[in-house]
Amino acid sequence: MPPKYHVLSVLVENRAGVLxxxxxxxxxxGYNIYSLAVAPTDDERFSRITVVVDVEQAPLEQVVKQLNKxxxxxxxxxxxxxxxxxxxxxLVTVKAPAEVxxxxxxxVELFEGRIIDVGRDELALSLDEHPERLDDLEELLRPFGIxxxxxxxxxxxxxxxxx
Amino acid sequence: xxxxxGQALIKSLELEGVEVIFGLPGGAILxxxxxxxxxxxxxxxxxxxxxxxxxxxxxxxxxxxPGVAMVTSGPGATNIVTPLADAYMDSIPMVVITGQVPLxxxxxxxxxxxxxxxITRGVTKHNELVTRAEDIPMAIRQAFHIATTGRPxxxxxDIPKDIVDxxxxxxxxxxxxxxxxxxxxxMPGYKPTTxxxxxxxxxxxxxxxxxxxxxxxxxxxxxxxxxxxxLRELAELTGIPVVTTLMxxxxxxxxxxxxxxxxxxxxxxxxxxSIQKSDLLIALGSRFDDRVTGKLDGFAPDARxxxxxxxxAELGKVRxxxxxxxxxxxxxxxxxxxxxxxxxxxxxxxxxxxxxQQISAxxxxxxxxxxxxxxxxxxxxxxxxxxxxxxxxxxxxVASGVGQHQMWTSQYWKFNYPYTxxxxxxxxxxxxxxxxxxxxxxxRPDRTVWAVDGDGCFQMTAQELVTAATExxxxxxxxxxxxxxxxxxxxxxxxxxxxxSEVYLSPDLPDYVKWAEAMGCVALRVESPxxxxxxxxxxxxxxxxxxxxxxxxxxxxxxxxxxxxxxSNDQIDVGPLQNGLGR
Numbered sequence: 001m002p003p004k005y006h007v008l009s010v011l012v013e014n015r016a017g018v019l020x021x022x023x024x025x026x027x028x029x030g031y032n033i034y035s036l037a038v039a040p041t042d043d044e045r046f047s048r049i050t051v052v053v054d055v056e057q058a059p060l061e062q063v064v065k066q067l068n069k070x071x072x073x074x075x076x077x078x079x080x081x082x083x084x085x086x087x088x089x090x091l092v093t094v095k096a097p098a099e100v101x102x103x104x105x106x107x108v109e110l111f112e113g114r115i116i117d118v119g120r121d122e123l124a125l126s127l128d129e130h131p132e133r134l135d136d137l138e139e140l141l142r143p144f145g146i147x148x149x150x151x152x153x154x155x156x157x158x159x160x161x162x163x
Numbered sequence: 164x165x166x167x168x169g170q171a172l173i174k175s176l177e178l179e180g181v182e183v184i185f186g187l188p189g190g191a192i193l194x195x196x197x198x199x200x201x202x203x204x205x206x207x208x209x210x211x212x213x214x215x216x217x218x219x220x221x222x223x224x225x226x227x228x229p230g231v232a233m234v235t236s237g238p239g240a241t242n243i244v245t246p247l248a249d250a251y252m253d254s255i256p257m258v259v260i261t262g263q264v265p266l267x268x269x270x271x272x273x274x275x276x277x278x279x280x281x282i283t284r285g286v287t288k289h290n291e292l293v294t295r296a297e298d299i300p301m302a303i304r305q306a307f308h309i310a311t312t313g314r315p316x317x318x319x320x321d322i323p324k325d326i327v328d329x330x331x332x333x334x335x336x337x338x339x340x341x342x343x344x345x346x347x348x349x350m351p352g353y354k355p356t357t358x359x360x361x362x363x364x365x366x367x368x369x370x371x372x373x374x375x376x377x378x379x380x381x382x383x384x385x386x387x388x389x390x391x392x393x394l395r396e397l398a399e400l401t402g403i404p405v406v407t408t409l410m411x412x413x414x415x416x417x418x419x420x421x422x423x424x425x426x427x428x429x430x431x432x433x434x435x436x437s438i439q440k441s442d443l444l445i446a447l448g449s450r451f452d453d454r455v456t457g458k459l460d461g462f463a464p465d466a467r468x469x470x471x472x473x474x475x476a477e478l479g480k481v482r483x484x485x486x487x488x489x490x491x492x493x494x495x496x497x498x499x500x501x502x503x504x505x506x507x508x509x510x511x512x513x514x515x516x517x518x519x520q521q522i523s524a525x526x527x528x529x530x531x532x533x534x535x536x537x538x539x540x541x542x543x544x545x546x547x548x549x550x551x552x553x554x555x556x557x558x559x560x561v562a563s564g565v566g567q568h569q570m571w572t573s574q575y576w577k578f579n580y581p582y583t584x585x586x587x588x589x590x591x592x593x594x595x596x597x598x599x600x601x602x603x604x605x606x607r608p609d610r611t612v613w614a615v616d617g618d619g620c621f622q623m624t625a626q627e628l629v630t631a632a633t634e635x636x637x638x639x640x641x642x643x644x645x646x647x648x649x650x651x652x653x654x655x656x657x658x659x660x661x662x663x664s665e666v667y668l669s670p671d672l673p674d675y676v677k678w679a680e681a682m683g684c685v686a687l688r689v690e691s692p693x694x695x696x697x698x699x700x701x702x703x704x705x706x707x708x709x710x711x712x713x714x715x716x717x718x719x720x721x722x723x724x725x726x727x728x729x730x731s732n733d734q735i736d737v738g739p740l741q742n743g744l745g746r
Contacts, residue, residue, distance in 0.1 A: 013352065017292075021284060028285055065476035071289045071309060074352040 005034060006060055007079040007086070007156050010049040013072040014040050021070050022049060031063055035088075035153030046074065050155045079156045088154040089128040090138070091116070095145035096123040104144060111137050122147060164335040168296030169327035171336060172260070173198040175303035178340060181231050183207060183222065183605055185215040189235025190275055192262030194328040207605065207634055212239050214598040214627040216246020220255045221602025224585040225560055225610075227389065229256040229310045230602060236262045237275030240321075241282065245592060247317045248286040252589025253410060254387055256315035258306045265325035266294060266333070279321045288316030296326040296336040304346050313355030314474040315387055355473060359490035359498055366486045367445075367469045368502035372511055374443035374467075376518045377403045380426070380455075383410030383588070384448015384472060390493035391415065391581040394447065397496050400503060402515060404522055406434040408449055410588045413578035423522065427455040428726045429570040432529035432737055435724065437522050438463050439732045446470045448492040451481035452589070461731030471495045531574055532740050533720070536692060541717040544568060544643050547695055548575040551613065551641055554699045558583060559611040562600035564620030565591045567649040570722045572615045583610075594623030600638045601631050611639070611703065618644040618668055618675070625678065631709040632683025639702050640679075640711045645718040646670040653721045658728075670715060679711035686711040 012018045019038055026033050034052040041048050053060065064076050096104050104123055108115060113127035127137055131154050138149065166174075172195055176184070183205040188196040199206050209215040212234045219230025234243050240261040250257045264273040280292045289309045293302045299322070306318040325331040341349070371377060385394050391414050398405050398421045405415045406426045415422050426434040438444060444466040449455070456462040459481065470477070470484035471492055478487035488495055506512075533545040548571055561576055562585040563569040569586055578584050585603050587595040600614035621642050631638055648666040655663050679686035685705055689698045689712055702710040723738030737744070 017280065020281070024284055062476065062480055065480075069288075069474070069476060071350055071353050 005052050005054050005081070007081060007084065007154065008051045008053065008064065008067075009077045009079055009156060010051060010067060010073060011041070011075040012047050012049055013074065014045055014047040015072065018047070018072045019049065021072065022051075022067065025066055025070065026051075026053070026063065029059075029063055029066060031059070035151070037153040037155050050153065052154055077158070079158060083159050084156045085159055086130055086154050086156040087128055088131045088134055089126065089152045090134045091124065091126050091148075091150045092138070092141060092146060093122055093124045093148040094141050095121060095147060097121050100144055104141070107137070107140055113137065164337055166336060166338045167327070167329040167334040168299050168322070168336060169194040169329060169334065170198045171296065171299045171338060172303065172322065172327060173202050173204070174338070175300045175340075176231065177202060177204060179303060179307045180228075184231045184233050185209055185218040185222075185602065186233035187212055187215060187235070187239065189239050189262065191236035191264055191324045192233065192239070192260075192322075194324060194334075195233070195260070195262070195322070207601075207630065207636075209598070209630050210626040211624070212242035213245055213594070214601075214624060214630065216243040216257070216259065217249070217592075217595055217598035217624070218602030218605070218627070219257050219259070220246060220250050221562060221585050221599030222606040223250075223255050223257055223602075224599065225582055225603035226606035227582065228606070229258055229307060231258050231260070233260040234262070235275065236264055236279065237277050239275075240277060240279040244283060244286060245590075247283055247319065249587050249590040249592045249595065250317040251286045251288065253587065254315050254383060255317065256310040257317040258303075258310050259317060259319045261319060261321050263292065263321045263323040265331070266323045267325070269323065279319070283319050286317070287319050288314075290319040290321065292321040292323070293326065294323070296334045297339070299326070299336075300339060301341045301345070301349060304341050305350060308346050309350075309353065313353075356475070356489045357473065357491040357494055359471070359488045359495035361498070363486055363488045364495065364498045364502050367488060367499050368506055370443055370467060370469055370486060371401060371403075371445065371499070371503060372506055373513055375513050375515060376441045377401070377443040377445060377515065378423075378437050378441040379403050379405040380408070380438060380444050380446045380449050381405055381411045381414050382408045382447065382449025383414075384492045385411055385414040386581055388448060388473070388492035388494075390448070390491075390496055393493050393496040393500070395419070397500055400500060401512065402519065403445070404437060404519065406430070406438060407578075408452070408455060409573055409586065411449070412573055412576075412584040413581045416579040417577045418579050423526075425573055427452075428457070428728075429574065429722050429724065430455075431531055431574065432724055432735060433522060433525040435726065435732050435735050436525055438466075440521075441466045443467050443469070446472075446484075447496065448472060450477045456481065457726045457732040458730055461733060528744055529724075529737055529741055532738070534740065536717065538691060541645075542689070542692060542695065542714050544571050544645070544714070544716045544720055545575055546692060547641065547643065547714045547716065548572055548615070550695045551615070551699055552576050554696060555613060555703055556611050559613055560585060560600075560603050560607060562586065562596045562603060562612065562614045564596040564614075564616045565593045566617050566620065567653065567720075567722050568615050568617045568620075568643045570650075593620045596620060597624045597638075597640060598627045600640070601627055601636050604636050604638045614638060614640045616640055616642050617649060618642060618646060618670075619648045621675070622668075622673070625682070628679065628682040628684055628709050628711070635707065636709070637706050638709050639705075640684075640709065642675060642711060642713045643716045644670055644675060644713050645716045645720070647718045649718065650722070652718065656721070675711065675713045679713075684709040684711045686713065688713045688715070690715045
């Protein structure tokens with residue numbers, strides 16, 4: 001099944017205003033950014049922006065070409081989700097009174113997440129995993145009562161060749 | 164520290180070869196205006212910042228060199244947004260310097276502060292806020308490099324006051340002029356492709372060789388790439404007829420037997436129809452604008468497409484190309500010519516004589532026509548333009564505003580030289596012509612420069628005639644006064660059941676002759692056909708001040724042919740005088 005979204009990995013100069021240029025371009029051409037993650041690369045002159053967009057193939061070609069026209073954009077790779085490894089980080093605060101606390105801890109262990117803070121009736125936990133796994137945990141936690149939830153947006157790298 | 168930011172800015176402009184700056188000073192840019200007094204650069208003081216921007220554009224249109232405008236922060240910057248957008252749409256090389264409030268005040272809602280870089284981001288090829296005096300020379304070098312290479316366009320450099328003010332320690336710097344290598348290594352993401360892909364060029368030649376009904380669809384990119392000679396060579400080698408878009412008028416001589424003139428919504432019948440019926444469209448530096456294509460899915464339905472453009476984003480944006488070629492038009496055309504010659508002589512290509520005969524038949528059947536006015540009636544705008552054309556030097560530069568007068572000028576003028584047509588195509592900026600004509604005349608003082616304007620347009624930027632009179636820039640204005648926003652009136656007549664809403668302007672208020680005289684121009688009102696010629700002759704003799712000729716024209720005259728909005732080019736309306744011919 002072809003993916004419904006596209007992941008663009010955009011290498012840019014690490015300078016003020018670049019993120020605004022990139023996001024403004026999406027807005028102007030009428031594309032919705034589903035998620036976006038940005039941080040400097042190993043070379044601090046450059047940053048990598050990972051953008052997830054929900055678009056048809058043809059207009060995506062146009063947005064990539066328009067992005068390429070930005071002077072501070074150096075390189076754009078489109079990452080096919082089938083050929084890339086993806087990760088995302090999620091932090092959740094969930095209601096955890098004594099009677100259900102054990103169930104929640106069990107769930108978090110099952111997903112190989114971590115409890116990062118403990119309150120009297122609440123737990124804060126983190127999970128870094130494939131975005132779909134985050135969706136799964138989120139869904140399972142919802143019945144307990146999610147108080148706060150924050151996701152970073154996905155980051156991705158191409159899969160390594162094996163042959 | 165051997166200099167300061169303000170001096171470095173002016174010195175950088177000098178080293179970039181800038182001869183003239185169009186501008187208007189104000190608080191934040193004040194420190195830069197002081198070193199201008201000691202610089203050989205000419206400064207033209209405008210009356211409104213929009214004028215500075217359009218003058219810079221007109222200069223660039225006429226000379227091919229980047230126009231330069233300089234204004235202050237806040238309202239100075241916002242007033243030049245329209246020219247930036249205009250230059251961006253029409254790919255005009257332009258560098259705009261804006262003053263900005265001092266760095267420590269940025270973000271505090273200081274007096275005359277605005278987010279210039281944010282506001283102009285979507286209407287510039289690039290813009291930059293410079294934050295250190297020592298970065299100014301590089302910022303200017305980058306600005307000129309970006310504005311003039313690849314697909315040309317406007318670049319804005321925003322300069323905070325403190326880094327150019329010698330009284331502020333933040334302005335102290337050591338002079339350093341970056342090398343070409345420094346400039347390109349400072350922009351790792353900017354490498355325009357100029358050379359076409361050899362495989363695609365061969366494919367293009369092969370398509371041309373088998374086409375029976377080819378048309379060259381030449382756009383403004385021909386002029387930007389200085390490819391008029393190469394285009395002519397390609398056309399003459401192959402015998403393929405050429406249409407020149409609104410932005411490409413003059414890129415191929417109108418008096419050439421292969422020239423079909425302007426296509427599009429108000430294009431002539433032959434240009435529009437030959438594109439429609441073609442089996443191969445060779446798009447050179449053109450971008451399939453909606454005003455050319457009409458309803459897109461009915462556009463040139465049987466044509467295969469070769470599309471050459473320096474901007475990769477234009478390829479496939481509107482119409483999928485069978486052979487897309489990214490590159491500089493001149494270089495690519497020259498390579499296509501070589502590839503065609505490598506295929507052999509004329510015998511290696513299809514005989515297109517029947518196609519040429521068909522085209523000639525259309526030309527004969529549907530020339531541009533209008534009805535002459537009888538004495539006592541208002542003037543026909545087309546008649547005025549014919550007289551203007553025939554009584555002015557052949558290499559006259561013509562600027563126009565936007566609307567009916569623009570379309571008639573494009574239709575009736577004979578553009579036989581490149582860089583003689585200065586107009587606002589993509590953005591459609593009313594008020595463009597007067598400042599643009601002034602900029603063109605500054606760039607080409609040896610040429611006669613006429614601005615053809617409408618009364619609506621004239622009222623938007625006429626104040627720049629004061630600039631022209633003061634600076635002794637003898638432009639000539641042909642004001643076609645039909646007392647209406649004519650093109651809007653035409654649409655209301657044709658598509659809104661003659662319900663005229665807010666389009667009447669009055670022929671007498673303002674009194675254009677008195678107004679022009681008050682601005683230091685020679686002014687004449689022309690009302691009857693026999694006065695037209697002598698008035699134009701008189702205007703053409705005046706060379707020491709601007710001239711305004713006000714022609715009282717017929718408001719009921721409409722621009723034809725016309726492809727109605729939303730319809731296909733096949734539904735071209737040739738107008739009441741030709742309807743029914745040949746059908």
